Amino acid sequence: MEQVLRVEQLNLHFRTTRGPVQAVDRVSFDLPRGFTLAVIGESGCGKTSMARGVLRLLPRNVQTYTGSVFLNGTDVMRLDEDRFRREIRWVRMALVPQAAMNSLNPVLRVGDQVAEPLILHRRVSDKKQALERVREAFRLVGVPEDFTHRYAFELSGGMRQRVAIAMALVTRPELVVLDEPTSALDVLTQANLMNVLKRLKRDSEISFMLITHDIATSSELADRVAVMYAGQIVEIADARHFYPDPMHPYSKKLMASVPTLRQDKKLEFIPGQPPSLIQPPTGCRFKDRCASRNERCAEEPPLLETRDRKVRCWLYA
């Protein structure tokens, strides 16, 4: 299968006054063309940092940023900042950041704002052509075409979120990272937006990376699921295997904590707290909260191949 994105051993550590924070620690995964990878995990597990690492959208206090990010086979980590900005970011991979709907510029018409990446990246020759492409992007996400003349405050939350997604799509990228695209929206608006994303996924070749803490919603879009805990991927599996049967003890507990509308089950919670990423525990990072731990967990487990997935747990060695 053709891999649009291949991430190998990505590390991203931030400098703080109390020592380096290992926000992303040796993360590796592949994403085939037209696939959606859902990255799930709780707050502070490193999922947003991982996405930012892939897009090289870094804050100033970066201490370590290593590894490889292959986009269609080219290692874009080796490109200098200028080429990365001109050729990769927002041209071939785009981002819908968290709370994007609230970050639209209030004094620009949304059409002009969505056209901005095209004009900056000189993808079009004039503004007329740019607006044509904006209308095309609006059609994809179900925003009426005459909304190009409106301002952000004239749109509802759901429409603003669609505009933010259109801004990521307008350059026709191969990869779009969606960071919590529906978390601030109401239930019905969220279902509507998920319908839009599903249609987009079906009708295009775009690969998506969906970052979310909402496990139930992630199942609406995911082909493959990566579970992150304390900066590491602890399980990565096809959606059809993962949701019915998570294997890592953390994934199991996480899934057991998700309330379900249609079936009765015993809800559980995970006692304790995630470890500090400043001095993460040696060995398995989940071991202090894990019911199945044994002596072996003092040593860090690798991502082990099991029957249909990879799991970072000695139980499957």
Add this chain to the structure above:
Amino acid sequence: MPEASNGNALLSVQNLQTWFEMRRWGFIRVGFVQAVDGVSFELKHGEAIAVVGESGCGKTTLARTILGLYPPTSGRITFEGREVKGSALRQYRANVGYVQQDPYGALPPFLPVQRILEEPLIIQGVRDPAERNHRVRKALEAVKMTPVDNFLSKFPHMLSGGQQQRVVLARAKILEPKLIVADEPVSMLDASVRVEILELLRELQRKSNLGVIYITHDLSTVRFFTERIMVMYGGKVVEEAPVKELLANPLHPYTRALLAAIPDPDPHNAEVQKEVPPGEPPSLLNPPPGCRFHPRCASLIAGRCDAKEPPIAEPAAPGHRTACWLYADGDA
């Protein structure tokens, strides 16, 4: 939605309206935001009821009116048979605990946990420091913050989100109220902590026979933690029923849409498009005539739903009421 209050209700709300006046440039009146418009319900001792709805449906205004933080525009709130107003308010407040949505915002950042929990006791006139100390410790034990000594001197920012919310719970509980109003108590917390807090709330409810009003937008948590559900839309209650009954047999088109929109973690979700009613919730400044859901409703009966407010019907099971013309006679 019952008309007359019966004796054993803890809280009875009758035809409650909370409207906010809108003015332009400070003096020109442009109308009222009808945030809560004619809500009636009863809560028994030891019962938990969930108020479910989307943002802007009036559920938080309802909670804050019940707490006595907003004066009702009209209608009555009766607590243990006494109407809540005027001089009865102070005593009523000692009987009602409030669990806020954002625990960090709800806790004063410059006070240690011990002082935060003492505050309500001081206000209610518990003078003896030893007695206060004893009650603070008991409250922290009740929310499983043990050993208590590890937490007494901590400031809110030193606690995790889940622990902060437990302090908020302890504070709501410390005057031994008979009713707790919890407004989205877990929406700011991570999935694995949510269940812990909701279980704690459930445990407190059962142990102390507390009434609980649980305000939420998340229908999927409701079935695990309450006995009854009220669904609000556009400032009104559109359906009310015991939890199992409502989930198995939703009557109102809005409730149906809401239930259909909520996913369970299931890989088959990716293959289907969902039915979502078109449009947006109505403006409460100028709500549509008749049923407030009619502009979005697929089962619209023209000439009826858009003209006259639907009466309350109980077509399916006892205690399962809905305000919808599908279940009422034309001339009701």
